[in-house]
Amino acid sequence: MRWVFHLFPASSGNLGWRGPDQGQILHHPMAMNPLRRPVFRAAAPAAALFFAFFVVSAPSLRADSAPTPGNGPSVLTISGKGEVSIPSTHVRLDLAVEHRAPTSAEAQAEVSRRANAVTALLREAEVSELKTTGLQLFPIYERQQPRPGGAGDAGDAQRIAAYQASTSVSFLVPVEKAGELADQAIRAGANRINRFQLTATPQAIRRAEDEAVRRAARDALDRADLLLGAVAMKRDAVLRLNLSEAPVFPMHRGMEMRAMAAADAIQIEGGEETVTAVVTAEVSFRPAKD
Known part of the structure; x- marks a missing residue:
């Protein structure tokens, strides 16, 4: 709702405003008093400036100008x-060859012989992702028995009794061939299964x-x-x-x-x-x- 103010000539002695319904003019009671009419004549220019400023500067309130919480979605x-x-159509197997011998050279030689036989078998079977996964060589210690008449703490001494060597290979093979191939690898020299995992192809x-x-x-x-x-x-x-x-x-x-x-x-x-x-x-x- 917005009020529109109207100024009338000073000679009429009227000062009033119309409402939004454009109905009758509402008169200020002082404007109807003839004794005070000269006062309104003198004050009319100032009143005109005041109401003109009010009408021009007063903000107009509309729904589309109301503040909103935010514009983001x-x-x-x-x-x-x-x-x-x-x-799981394939099996990933990790087979190992282990051997213990009195010397490191003997242990390594026997492991190499067996591992080469296992690797040749796997290559002939055309397995996929064939690779070496481990290689170890370490001594086996045993406690040395004290000699008669020897020092009392000689029983704490240790000596190398043997060497153990091992190597391992992993490969991927179809499920229907895995059992037979593992059996052949064991006969060729593998003596330990490190890992057995059913899987699908990459x-x-x-x-x-x-x-x-x-x-x-x-x-x-x-x-x-x-x-x-x-x-x-x-x-x-x-x-x-x-x-x-x-x-x-x-x-x-x-x-x-x-x-x-x-x-x-x-x-x-x-x-x-x-x-x-x-x-x-x-x-x-x-x-x-x-």
Whole structure:
């Protein structure tokens, strides 16, 4: 609502204003007193200046000029999760050859002979990711017995009784070949299994990671739509995405490794592993009626 002030000629003796309804003029009571009319004539120029200043300088209050809390969009942060299970089609084996001998040279020579035979077998089988993972040589000590009539503390002395050498190799092989190949490697000279892990190929894991990311992104946006719809809002734009990938943990469901009869190879059954990704999304939103 805005009042508009009107000034009338001094001869009329009236000073008043009209309301927004443009109805009758409201007169100041002093303007109707003829005895004081000369006073208004003299004061009319000053009053005109006063009311003109008031009308020009008074602010106009409008809804669009009212202060607002901020001009930035309303933002929702939400996370989604994606999981993909893939079969463990391969086995990662780490086989070792160990030998103990009276001298270090004898221990190393025997380990080298057996390890070369195992490596040749694995290369012939065309395993993948074949590499040496360990090489050790260390003495084996034993307590020396005191000699009759010797010093009393001679029993604390130690001497080198033998040397132990070892080497290990790791490789990746399909599940259906792992049992038979491990059995052949043991007959060729390997005498210890350091690690046995069911896994998928790197290519299969990468494809699963990509699919897990897609599922996580869709899950985040679906959850955002569900949450906003419950409060009569709707998603406007995706402002930011952040990806967190979880490490791949082999899932040994259904895995079995058992030694059969002497003439049979080790039987290995594959399992599954799960690839997980988490996507955090920031989305702007607005009322659904807009």
